[in-house]
Amino acid sequence: MQQLATTQQKAPLYEALMHFKKQRIVPFDVPGHKRGRGNPELAAFLGEDALAVDVNSMKPLDNLCHPVSVIKEAEEVAAQAFGANEAFFMVGGTTSAVQAMVFSTTKQGDEIILPRNVHRSVLNALVLNGAIPVYVNPEANDELGIALGMSITQVQRAIEEHPNAKAVFVNNPTYYGICSDLKGIVDVAHKAGMKVLADEAHGTHFYFGKDMPISAMAAGADMAAVSMHKSGGSLTQSSFLLMGPGMNADYVRQVVNLTQTTSASYLLMASLDLSRRNLALNGHDIFQQVVDYTNYVRDELHAIGGYYVFGNDLINGDSVYDLDPTKLSIHTLNVGLAGIEVYDILRDDYDIQIEFGDLGNILAYISVGDRERDIERLVGALADIKRRFERSKKGMLTQEYLEPVVAISPQQAFYAQKELLPLHEAIGRICGEFVMCYPPGIPILGPGEVVTEAVVTYIAYAKEKGCQLTGTEDLQVEKLNVVKEGV
The missing domain is CATH 3.90.105.10 (Molybdopterin biosynthesis moea protein, domain 2)
Structure with missing residues (x-):
C-alpha cells in the first residue's frame, strides 16, 4: 500500500514538461505561435504559462502514438491507479475511446450486444466499421421517463439468440446514474466468449471514491472508456482508455492511432497526469464531499416538495442494480415544468449552468470543483423556481425512452x-x-x-x-x- 501511494505521487509527464520549460529551448518546430510570442492576444487570454508548454512531440517529451519514455511511464502509473492492465491517454475525448473499444473488438458484419440508450459515439462507430447492433431494450421508468439499465435476463437472452456476437457494451453508469449488474454481465458474457466494453464517461469517481458502485476494471470488464474531464478535474476532451488482462494492448494502440491525432496536446495529457495524481491521493475525501453535497440537496428539495431527487429507493437489484451516489438527477414534472424549462430558467434568471435538462429531468453535475456556497445557491434557485412557476403537469409528455424499430444496419x-x-x-x-x-x-x-x-x-x-x-x-x-x- 505504501509503495502504491509513493508511485501515485509521481506525475511523469507533467514533471518532464516542467523540466523542459526551465531549459528555455529555442523553438524552430510547431506550433507556430512559438510559446505564445506569435499570438499575444492568445497569450493574454490563456496565459504565457499554458502556451509555454503547448508543444509538439519531441524526444524528451515522448510521443503519444508510440510512447517509450515519460508518456509510457505516466500511462503505467495511471493503469495502476485504475486497477487496469493498461491505460492510454486519449486526447479526442471519450468519444474516441468508445470508438476504439468498438473497433478493437468488432469488424464489418460482427454483432455487438448493447443497450439502445448508448451515447451517439457508439452508433457512430457502427456506422464507420459496419458492425451490427443487437439492442437490449432497457426497461423504462415511465414515471421518471428514463431508460434504466440492462437486466441479466435480457443480456442472457441476447447472448443465446446471438451466440456469435463479439462483445457486450454496457453503460456504467447511465447519464442519470443508473448502474446495471456489471459483474454479473461480465460473468455471463465471458462464459459465452464475448468481450465486455464499458462506457464509464460518467464513472471516473467509481475508481477513487469510497463505497461507490463497482468499476469496470474491478468487475473484470475487458475495456473501459473513462471521462477524466467530467468528474475528475482534467481538461475538457481528455480521457482514459483502460484495458483488462484479456486485451492485446499493442493492437489496441494501433487501432487508436487510426483515428487519434498525431499532434497530441501536452496540455490535455498533463491535465490527465495531474488529475490522476490528485484523485489517487485524495479521491476518498473529494468524493465523500461530493456525496455529502448531493445528499444535502436531496434532503433540502424533499423538504421543499415537488421535486424528486433520484435515490436508492429506485434500486431493484436488476435493471437498477446500483445508483451513483454523486449524481444529482432531479425529476421536475411534478412542479409542472419540463427539465429543459428548469435548465433555461436557471441559466437565464439565476446565472446557474447545469449539465442538461430533458423533458422531465435535470442533471446538476457535482464534482471535484464544487463549493458549499454554490450548492446553497442552487437549492435557493430551485426553491424560488417552484414558488414562481409551479403549475399543473397536465398535458406534459413524460415518456423519454422510445423503443426503436430497427430495419437495416x-x-x-x-x-x-x-x-x-x-x-x-x-x-x-x-x-x-x-x-x-x-x-x-x-x-x-x-x-x-x-x-x-x-x-x-x-x-x-x-x-x-x-x-x-x-x-x-x-x-x-x-x-x-x-x-x-x-x-
Whole structure:
C-alpha cells in the first residue's frame, strides 16, 4: 500500500514538461505561435504559462502514438491507479475511446450486444466499421421517463439468440446514474466468449471514491472508456482508455492511432497526469464531499416538495442494480415544468449552468470543483423556481425512452441514397441520420431505424420545449433524411 501511494505521487509527464520549460529551448518546430510570442492576444487570454508548454512531440517529451519514455511511464502509473492492465491517454475525448473499444473488438458484419440508450459515439462507430447492433431494450421508468439499465435476463437472452456476437457494451453508469449488474454481465458474457466494453464517461469517481458502485476494471470488464474531464478535474476532451488482462494492448494502440491525432496536446495529457495524481491521493475525501453535497440537496428539495431527487429507493437489484451516489438527477414534472424549462430558467434568471435538462429531468453535475456556497445557491434557485412557476403537469409528455424499430444496419442506412422529407411525411420510412437531444447525446432516432409517429411527436414536443436537437442535416430539424425506396 505504501509503495502504491509513493508511485501515485509521481506525475511523469507533467514533471518532464516542467523540466523542459526551465531549459528555455529555442523553438524552430510547431506550433507556430512559438510559446505564445506569435499570438499575444492568445497569450493574454490563456496565459504565457499554458502556451509555454503547448508543444509538439519531441524526444524528451515522448510521443503519444508510440510512447517509450515519460508518456509510457505516466500511462503505467495511471493503469495502476485504475486497477487496469493498461491505460492510454486519449486526447479526442471519450468519444474516441468508445470508438476504439468498438473497433478493437468488432469488424464489418460482427454483432455487438448493447443497450439502445448508448451515447451517439457508439452508433457512430457502427456506422464507420459496419458492425451490427443487437439492442437490449432497457426497461423504462415511465414515471421518471428514463431508460434504466440492462437486466441479466435480457443480456442472457441476447447472448443465446446471438451466440456469435463479439462483445457486450454496457453503460456504467447511465447519464442519470443508473448502474446495471456489471459483474454479473461480465460473468455471463465471458462464459459465452464475448468481450465486455464499458462506457464509464460518467464513472471516473467509481475508481477513487469510497463505497461507490463497482468499476469496470474491478468487475473484470475487458475495456473501459473513462471521462477524466467530467468528474475528475482534467481538461475538457481528455480521457482514459483502460484495458483488462484479456486485451492485446499493442493492437489496441494501433487501432487508436487510426483515428487519434498525431499532434497530441501536452496540455490535455498533463491535465490527465495531474488529475490522476490528485484523485489517487485524495479521491476518498473529494468524493465523500461530493456525496455529502448531493445528499444535502436531496434532503433540502424533499423538504421543499415537488421535486424528486433520484435515490436508492429506485434500486431493484436488476435493471437498477446500483445508483451513483454523486449524481444529482432531479425529476421536475411534478412542479409542472419540463427539465429543459428548469435548465433555461436557471441559466437565464439565476446565472446557474447545469449539465442538461430533458423533458422531465435535470442533471446538476457535482464534482471535484464544487463549493458549499454554490450548492446553497442552487437549492435557493430551485426553491424560488417552484414558488414562481409551479403549475399543473397536465398535458406534459413524460415518456423519454422510445423503443426503436430497427430495419437495416446503421452503416447501410447512413451511406444509402437518401431524400429529405418533412417530419410527418417521413413516418414509416427508414431514417438515414441521427436525431438526438444534446446533451446527453443519446439518439432519439438513429440510422437504420423506422421513423414512427411516436418519434415525430416526441421530436416536435422536444423542439417546443426548447431542447437542443442535433445530428440532422437540416439544422432546423423540420425535415429528415430517409433512405430512398426501391434503390
